[in-house]
Amino acid sequence: MHSCIAVPASVSLFAQGDSWSRVLLLEDYNTRLVVIATTLLGLAAGVVGSFTLLRKRALLGDALSHATLPGIGLAFLLSPSLGLDGKSLPVLLIGAAISGSIGMAMILVIRNLTKLKEDTALGIVLSVFFGGGLALLGFAQQMPEGHAAGLESFIYGKTASIIAQDAWWILGAGTLSLGLLSVFYKELKLLCFDEGFALSRGYPTIGLDLMLMVTVVLVTIVGLQAVGLVLMIALLVIPAAAARFWTGNMLRMAILSAAIGGVSCMVGSILSALSPGLPSGAMIVLTSAAFFLVSMLIGHQRGVIVQAWRRWRTKRRIDRRHVLRGIYELLEIQPTSFVTDETSQAAAGKWVSAPALLSSRTWSSRRMFGEVQRLRNEGLLRSRDKELSLTASGLLEARRLTREHRLWELYLITHADVAAERVDRDAERIEDCLEPVMIDELETLLNEARGGSSVPVSPHGIELPVHEARTS
Amino acid sequence: MSELPLVIEDLTVAYNRKPVIWDVAFQVEPGSLVGVIGPNGAGKSTLLKACMDLLPTASGRVRVFGEPYKVNRHRVGYVPQRESVDWDFPVSALDVVTMGLYREIGWLRPVRKKHTDAARAAMERVGIEELEGRQISQLSGGQQQRTFLARALVQDADLYFMDEPFAAVDAATEKAIVEILRGMKREGKTAIVIHHDLQTVHEYFDHVVLLNMRVVAHGPTEEVFTTENLQKTYGGRLTLLDQATEAMRRRDKGV
Numbered sequence: 001m002h003s004c005i006a007v008p009a010s011v012s013l014f015a016q017g018d019s020w021s022r023v024l025l026l027e028d029y030n031t032r033l034v035v036i037a038t039t040l041l042g043l044a045a046g047v048v049g050s051f052t053l054l055r056k057r058a059l060l061g062d063a064l065s066h067a068t069l070p071g072i073g074l075a076f077l078l079s080p081s082l083g084l085d086g087k088s089l090p091v092l093l094i095g096a097a098i099s100g101s102i103g104m105a106m107i108l109v110i111r112n113l114t115k116l117k118e119d120t121a122l123g124i125v126l127s128v129f130f131g132g133g134l135a136l137l138g139f140a141q142q143m144p145e146g147h148a149a150g151l152e153s154f155i156y157g158k159t160a161s162i163i164a165q166d167a168w169w170i171l172g173a174g175t176l177s178l179g180l181l182s183v184f185y186k187e188l189k190l191l192c193f194d195e196g197f198a199l200s201r202g203y204p205t206i207g208l209d210l211m212l213m214v215t216v217v218l219v220t221i222v223g224l225q226a227v228g229l230v231l232m233i234a235l236l237v238i239p240a241a242a243a244r245f246w247t248g249n250m251l252r253m254a255i256l257s258a259a260i261g262g263v264s265c266m267v268g269s270i271l272s273a274l275s276p277g278l279p280s281g282a283m284i285v286l287t288s289a290a291f292f293l294v295s296m297l298i299g300h301q302r303g304v305i306v307q308a309w310r311r312w313r314t315k316r317r318i319d320r321r322h323v324l325r326g327i328y329e330l331l332e333i334q335p336t337s338f339v340t341d342e343t344s345q346a347a348a349g350k351w352v353s354a355p356a357l358l359s360s361r362t363w364s365s366r367r368m369f370g371e372v373q374r375l376r377n378e379g380l381l382r383s384r385d386k387e388l389s390l391t392a393s394g395l396l397e398a399r400r401l402t403r404e405h406r407l408w409e410l411y412l413i414t415h416a417d418v419a420a421e422r423v424d425r426d427a428e429r430i431e432d433c434l435e436p437v438m439i440d441e442l443e444t445l446l447n448e449a450r451g452g453s454s455v456p457v458s459p460h461g462i463e464l465p466v467h468e469a470r471t472s
Numbered sequence: 473m474s475e476l477p478l479v480i481e482d483l484t485v486a487y488n489r490k491p492v493i494w495d496v497a498f499q500v501e502p503g504s505l506v507g508v509i510g511p512n513g514a515g516k517s518t519l520l521k522a523c524m525d526l527l528p529t530a531s532g533r534v535r536v537f538g539e540p541y542k543v544n545r546h547r548v549g550y551v552p553q554r555e556s557v558d559w560d561f562p563v564s565a566l567d568v569v570t571m572g573l574y575r576e577i578g579w580l581r582p583v584r585k586k587h588t589d590a591a592r593a594a595m596e597r598v599g600i601e602e603l604e605g606r607q608i609s610q611l612s613g614g615q616q617q618r619t620f621l622a623r624a625l626v627q628d629a630d631l632y633f634m635d636e637p638f639a640a641v642d643a644a645t646e647k648a649i650v651e652i653l654r655g656m657k658r659e660g661k662t663a664i665v666i667h668h669d670l671q672t673v674h675e676y677f678d679h680v681v682l683l684n685m686r687v688v689a690h691g692p693t694e695e696v697f698t699t700e701n702l703q704k705t706y707g708g709r710l711t712l713l714d715q716a717t718e719a720m721r722r723r724d725k726g727v
Contacts, residue, residue: 054561183580190571194557197623200524200550201575202542248607250562 031273034159037167038226038265042235044174045219046261047181049236050243050254051212054192062233063126065220067103068096069133069229072154076140097221103129104213157228157281159269166225173222177215189250227281234285235261242292245299264288319371324398325405326357327390348395351387407442475538477502477631477662483532485522492518498681498690503660505653507667507677511706514684516666520633524550536631549629551620553636559608565619566604569595572623594626599648614645621649632663650676673697
């Protein structure tokens with residue numbers, strides 16, 4: 001990767017007009033440099049961002065990046081008198097790092113010495129430093145000898161100005177940040193999850209927080225050129241937030257966040273290279289926003305659509321149980337019922353009234369008949385005018401569900417002291433949750449009244465009118 | 473264990489010049505289960521935190537096994553309040569329990585198999601071994617509490633501070649925690665537990681500290697946990713006094 005940056009390879013084999021393929025295939029030395037540099041930045045910012053997000057300090061990066069501006073202006077103004085080149089990048093970035101760190105310290109001072117909340121301190125520092133920076137920049141531009149035209153590129157980012165040296169800076173800062181975060185991963189995880197416990201174990205939580213802030217400073221400073229201080233926060237927040245929708249594991253979240261950050265930067269800077277009018281910072285932010293949107297909708301851990309689908313499926317599963325069990329219980333109270341005989345399939349094909357099923361619990365007829373339709377498609381029941389009947393396989397399933405339901409109910413009644421934690425596990429089958437001994441015991445209990453049927457009587461007593469029996 | 477697990481002398485803690493607890497002094501014998509009882513705002517959590525140097529103290533001295541806390545930190549286990557952390561955090565139950573060993577593992581070193589095994593054993597002790605891979609937001613309140621307990625147990629400490637371990641947990645979890653406490657006592661370990669349910673004080677603790685910004689009374693439960701002392705601790709809060717009376721009645725009946 002390094003040699004790619006170092007070796008100028010602008011061999012123009014392709015025709016001049018073929019600029020799209022030149023950009024996409026990274027034929028152009030400059031394009032390649034920009035894409036590699038920003039991708040590295042995205043990777044590093046993604047990882048750092050996942051830690052600050054989990055530390056609930058996501059916005060601190062925003063205050064920090066805004067607080068760098070006065071440092072850039074001052075470095076430019078003061079360096080001639082110190083014998084330094086006011087336009088050299090290292091000088092400007094050192095100025096940025098110093099004022100960014102001062103801004104950060106101000107936030108901590110305001111928060112700790114007054115009763116103001118952190119967001120208030122953030123707002124004050126962010127705006128005051130940014131305002132001060134703008135004033136300094138205006139001043140710099142009025143100086144007769146100053147050629148301060150390049151300085152605004154730090155505000156909105158200008159990848160076109162990236163040179164090989166910048167890519168090395170980014171690589172260095174990124175590697176250092178990643179190194180720190182991986183070496184102290186375990187301790188940072190504890191700090192982010194439970195600060196009080198970390199403190200009680202004797203961890204230097206302030207030191208760890210400061211180290212985390214150092215990594216934020218590092219990636220922010222090197223990111224100023226590429227995306228600019230206004231949009232830098234996007235790289236620290238959006239990839240991490242997007243990654244959270246896909247995983248419940250912190251390490252995977254950090255890796256995924258790095259990937260999203262890297263790809264966003266790569267795509268964004270390529271888009272910007274395709275059309276010089278499109279600012280790279282904006283393109284990078286919009287690309288990562290697209291990733292975020294997709295993750296928010298379909299992220300399989302907590303995406304919006306996935307959650308809605310899970311809720312819908314749960315509702316369906318419950319409806320399915322209610323319909324099958326409802327019909328089964330209606331069959332049970334018919335005068336000549338063979339339904340409880342384990343081997344008998346005589347109840348299959350017997351018709352029960354649909355209105356009776358509807359009134360057996362509080363549900364809309366639309367919801368109930370929707371489920372009836374689905375069960376009919378599954379081949380578990382048949383329906384004709386206002387009447388329903390179970391097929392042979394429907395009867396088996398209804399019998400199983402009813403048995404399960406009644407065993408659970410009885411378990412809750414007889415073992416109320418411990419039941420709550422078992423039932424919580426919400427498994428499909430009672431056999432997955434309770435030991436065989438327990439199930440045997442419950443079945444014996446339930447069957448005593450009935451004499452050996454596989455579907456024990458409802459503990460509420462099915463002699464009651466059905467809608468009253470269903471109050472549980 | 474010749475040294476007393478915990479000796480507190482004249483401890484005063486203040487937030488913004490307003491004292492939260494003052495002149496707190498008591499000591500704890502090895503192998504005792506101590507319930508810290510008192511109304512909301514009495515400074516119970518503050519007391520525990522001050523013992524572990526989590527809060528600056530205005531005056532006074534705390535000795536843990538005869539030394540300042542930071543010297544004997546490794547002999548102390550801490551179960552914070554369950555609500556003190558974000559349970560949406562992307563870690564598994566096993567990860568959380570393993571956190572109890574980070575100090576022992578040391579800086580710059582990864583978690584190794586023996587640590588994971590120790591964490592699993594602690595989870596088994598509190599009865600959540602089959603939940604190890606679960607993301608912590610998928611745990612019930614009781615299971616979360618047990619995870620915290622396992623994280624403290626895995627350290628194999630000699631003195632435990634527990635901040636309301638019984639708050640809003642199911643009956644099975646409460647039973648499991650009580651069993652663990654009794655097991656600790658049998659091994660000669662000591663636990664200081666913030667507790668709210670006056671009715672179970674007699675059953676769970678052999679010593680109590682009645683706290684309402686200052687120590688109202690402390691000592692063996694039978695001697696100290698009296699209606700009179702409770703009245704002094706809780707003032708005129710009627711419902712609580714009713715509970716206390718009920719607790720007395722139960723004790724007299726030997727329930």
